[in-house]
Amino acid sequence: MNDRSAGRRSFIPPGIGDRGPGRIGRDGRGVVVQRIVVAAKAGFDQPWLARAASELAAQSNAAVDVVSADGIDMEAFSTIPRAEAAEPAERSAKAMADQIRAEGVEAAAHTLHGPVVRSVLLFAEDRDADVIVCGASTRGLVARRLLGEVPLQLIRRARRPVLVITPPEGRS
Numbered sequence: 001m002n003d004r005s006a007g008r009r010s011f012i013p014p015g016i017g018d019r020g021p022g023r024i025g026r027d028g029r030g031v032v033v034q035r036i037v038v039a040a041k042a043g044f045d046q047p048w049l050a051r052a053a054s055e056l057a058a059q060s061n062a063a064v065d066v067v068s069a070d071g072i073d074m075e076a077f078s079t080i081p082r083a084e085a086a087e088p089a090e091r092s093a094k095a096m097a098d099q100i101r102a103e104g105v106e107a108a109a110h111t112l113h114g115p116v117v118r119s120v121l122l123f124a125e126d127r128d129a130d131v132i133v134c135g136a137s138t139r140g141l142v143a144r145r146l147l148g149e150v151p152l153q154l155i156r157r158a159r160r161p162v163l164v165i166t167p168p169e170g171r172s
Contacts, residue, residue, distance in 0.1 A: 033060040037124045039116070039134040039154070040068040040096045043088035049135040050096045052165045054103035056133065064100050065127055068093040069112040069119040086111050117153040124160060132158055136166040 038053045040046060057064050068089035090111040097109035112119035124132050137149045151164045 033057075033062045033130040035127055035129045036062050036064045037120065037127060037129040037132045038064055038066045038096065038100075039120045039132060039150070040066050040089075040092040041135060041150075042068045042071065042092050042116075044092060045095060046092075046135050046167070047099060048167050049133070049165050050099035051103070053096075053133050054100045054105045054107075056131075056163070057100070057105045057107075058103065062105075062130070064097070064105055064107040065110055065123070065129070066093045066097040066100065066107055067110045067112050067120055067123050068096075069114060069116040071116050072113065073115050086113065116150050117157060120150075120154060121158055124158070129160060132160060132162045134162065134164055136164050 070086040093109040100107035
């Protein structure tokens, strides 16, 4: 427990740590989470998501990997070069990792290439993440229907818990 979380009660959402014995267990403070993957939306600033991830990591002394994907399936069919498409993802991941580190939590930024959901899930599997944290969709109903919803797809397809954080009022 660090000085920021001293005296505060830990909240670890249900489902996180329910994978049986092993790395995750109860230590008298709650569930121990060792690795968190945070999916940052490319091209967007999400300080509320960084704050939630840093608080969760601080409660269990977990390391955080912030990822953001360029969303390009195949560069050959893209209208822009992959390097150009990856810039917003790289900026978002780096900015969020910086915000999390500013809270005293170990965090690393990673830019992923490929479709967002598949890239995040493969990264989480590769890192053996204990939980995936993402922001709730801020798109309108029509856009969600047409373009899909990353948090919902992560929940449906992930083999590990997914924690979806909603933005504060007025931050959609």
